[in-house]
Amino acid sequence: MINTLNKIQCYQVQDLAAELKKKMKKDYVLVNNRDYKRVYRRGKYAATAFLVVYCLDNNTETTRIGITTSKKVGNAVKRNRMRRLIKENIRELYYRLNKGFDIVIVARKSENDANKENIGKDLRYLLYKLGLLDRENKC
RNA sequence: UGAGUAGGCCGGAUGGUCGCGGACGAUGUGCUGAAAAGCCUCGUACGAGGAAAGUCCGGGCUCCACAGGGCAAAGGUGCCGGAUAACACCCGGUGAAGGCGACUUUAAGGAAAGUGCAACAGAAAUAAACCGCCAUGCCAGAGGUUAGAUGUUGGAAGCAGUGAUAUUUGCAUCUUGUUUCCCGCCUCUAACCCCUGGCAUGGUAAGGAUGGAAAGGUGAGGUAAGAGCUCACCGGCCCGACGGCAACGAAGGGCGCUAUGUAAACCCCACCUGGAGCAACACCGUGAAAAGAAACCAUAAGGCUGCCCGCCUGUUUCUUAGAGGUGGCUAAAGCCUUGUAGCAAUACAAGGCGUAGAUAGAUGAUCAUUCAAGACAGAACCCGGCUUACAGGUCUGCUCAUUUU
Numbered sequence: 001m002i003n004t005l006n007k008i009q010c011y012q013v014q015d016l017a018a019e020l021k022k023k024m025k026k027d028y029v030l031v032n033n034r035d036y037k038r039v040y041r042r043g044k045y046a047a048t049a050f051l052v053v054y055c056l057d058n059n060t061e062t063t064r065i066g067i068t069t070s071k072k073v074g075n076a077v078k079r080n081r082m083r084r085l086i087k088e089n090i091r092e093l094y095y096r097l098n099k100g101f102d103i104v105i106v107a108r109k110s111e112n113d114a115n116k117e118n119i120g121k122d123l124r125y126l127l128y129k130l131g132l133l134d135r136e137n138k139c
Numbered sequence: 140u141g142a143g144u145a146g147g148c149c150g151g152a153u154g155g156u157c158g159c160g161g162a163c164g165a166u167g168u169g170c171u172g173a174a175a176a177g178c179c180u181c182g183u184a185c186g187a188g189g190a191a192a193g194u195c196c197g198g199g200c201u202c203c204a205c206a207g208g209g210c211a212a213a214g215g216u217g218c219c220g221g222a223u224a225a226c227a228c229c230c231g232g233u234g235a236a237g238g239c240g241a242c243u244u245u246a247a248g249g250a251a252a253g254u255g256c257a258a259c260a261g262a263a264a265u266a267a268a269c270c271g272c273c274a275u276g277c278c279a280g281a282g283g284u285u286a287g288a289u290g291u292u293g294g295a296a297g298c299a300g301u302g303a304u305a306u307u308u309g310c311a312u313c314u315u316g317u318u319u320c321c322c323g324c325c326u327c328u329a330a331c332c333c334c335u336g337g338c339a340u341g342g343u344a345a346g347g348a349u350g351g352a353a354a355g356g357u358g359a360g361g362u363a364a365g366a367g368c369u370c371a372c373c374g375g376c377c378c379g380a381c382g383g384c385a386a387c388g389a390a391g392g393g394c395g396c397u398a399u400g401u402a403a404a405c406c407c408c409a410c411c412u413g414g415a416g417c418a419a420c421a422c423c424g425u426g427a428a429a430a431g432a433a434a435c436c437a438u439a440a441g442g443c444u445g446c447c448c449g450c451c452u453g454u455u456u457c458u459u460a461g462a463g464g465u466g467g468c469u470a471a472a473g474c475c476u477u478g479u480a481g482c483a484a485u486a487c488a489a490g491g492c493g494u495a496g497a498u499a500g501a502u503g504a505u506c507a508u509u510c511a512a513g514a515c516a517g518a519a520c521c522c523g524g525c526u527u528a529c530a531g532g533u534c535u536g537c538u539c540a541u542u543u544u
Contacts, residue, residue: 036499066499067499068499075192075516075517076192076516076517077515077516077517078516079517080502080503080517081503084159084502084503084504085503085504087158087159087503088158088503088504088505089504091157091158091159091504092504115504116503116504116505
């Protein structure tokens with residue numbers, strides 16, 4: 001059922017402009033420190049050299065996402081850039097994600113040649129590994 | 140043109156699409172709601188820096204008692220004047236140091252209040268005779284001069300004898316021995332002179348590989364040798380007409396002039412400083428006056444950073460548990476231009492600019508064009524400074540050198 005829905009969604013967003021127009025609302029951002037701690041402690045995780053993704057079922061219909069960049073990444077400018085790149089990718093992927101999870105994305109260290117494509121590739125791989133994203137969605 | 144010096148400015152640009160933040164607007168037949176309003180949608184303009192950084196100073200603002208007296212402690216400042224809300228910043232000056240120069244640097248009070256430290260090196264470090272130089276005395280050695288003694292070669296004279304020659308039996312000559320004198324030499328002794336070495340006493344700080352610093356420097360005279368011992372010049376110290384608001388400068392005069400450096404070591408002197416910070420703090424609100432433990436009930440406890448006085452509160456302290464929201468929150472001792480005053484910092488007046496305000500935290504992605512190919516780097520209450528990081532570009536003043544006229 002979900003698969004078919006996603007397929008339909010995938011066909012629907014063939015137009016690039018339409019895909020880019022997707023917006024993220026504030027409600028979908030993970031806010032409290034408690035929530036982060038809960039996800040770290042109880043959630044599943046997967047990692048690459050640059051990113052770590054934690055996820056946990058939150059028993060609701062919304063998916064909430066938090067992004068963390070440690071000081072190992074670099075100074076404030078570098079951390080900001082990593083966060084924005086991840087955010088931009090998430091913005092595009094958000095409506096394809098399976099619903100009802102709390103997700104925390106941690107940037108481990110700085111990639112000097114980090115761009116949207118690199119990060120997106122890693123992110124899609126990790127989300128797929130955790131079962132949040134279906135293979136068919138790799139359009 | 141090159142080298143340098145001081146200061147200012149810029150910190151990729153333009154456009155398209157999508158996205159994010161708060162603000163404003165909407166005759167949106169949008170949703171919720173009694174309404175106020177909120178949400179959604181659409182539109183509009185706006186949306187990180189010169190350092191936003193480090194948090195090193197100074198303030199505003201908030202609460203603590205609007206901040207009180209005395210003592211102590213702690214911290215800070217430290218040439219003078221100005222400017223400022225204030226400052227350790229800034230401006231102008233003075234002194235000192237560096238540079239041919241433009242210019243730069245400077246925590247720049249006190250070392251006869253006291254204490255401490257000064258490694259290594261060096262003869263010696265706050266004090267000095269280790270070496271050296273000089274004088275005197277003693278001892279030893281070499282040399283010279285004079286005197287004396289002994290010995291001896293030679294010469295001269297006297298006496299004696301042997302022998303030889305010739306022979307005038309005497310005499311003479313040669314020879315031998317001895318005595319005296321003279322000259323020379325050797326040895327010894329004494330005195331004196333000079334030199335060398337050693338020891339002692341005294342004089343001397345000119346010289347001695349060191350050091351940040353060795354008791355002013357250079358030259359001349361002088362002296363036993365030396366020395367401001369004397370003199371010349373330089374330096375230093377004291378007084379100082381006069382100039383300057385002042386720091387300070389200084390004509391001139393006097394003094395031969397012993398006593399280092401370090402106070403970004405303690406310290407002394409003068410002056411200044413109440414504490415905590417926007418996670419301050421105020422309000423709404425959930426819970427419901429949360430639970431437990433301890434102290435104290437008036438000569439007590441807590442607060443005003445230690446003590447005493449004084450004042451305030453009736454409760455105070457500790458541990459655990461601690462939804463959420465709103466305000467504070469951006470117009471500010473703000474910046475720019477012009478004029479006036481001033482060397483300037485700056486002040487005053489006029490005109491203009493003044494539009495980030497998030498709250499897990501907004502500036503990104505991508506495409507195209509272009510160039511010199513993009514460094515350091517992200518607001519978190521706000522200002523004034525300081526410090527540190529920084530690809531490259533650009534402008535202006537000044538200095539030195541070279542070339543040309």
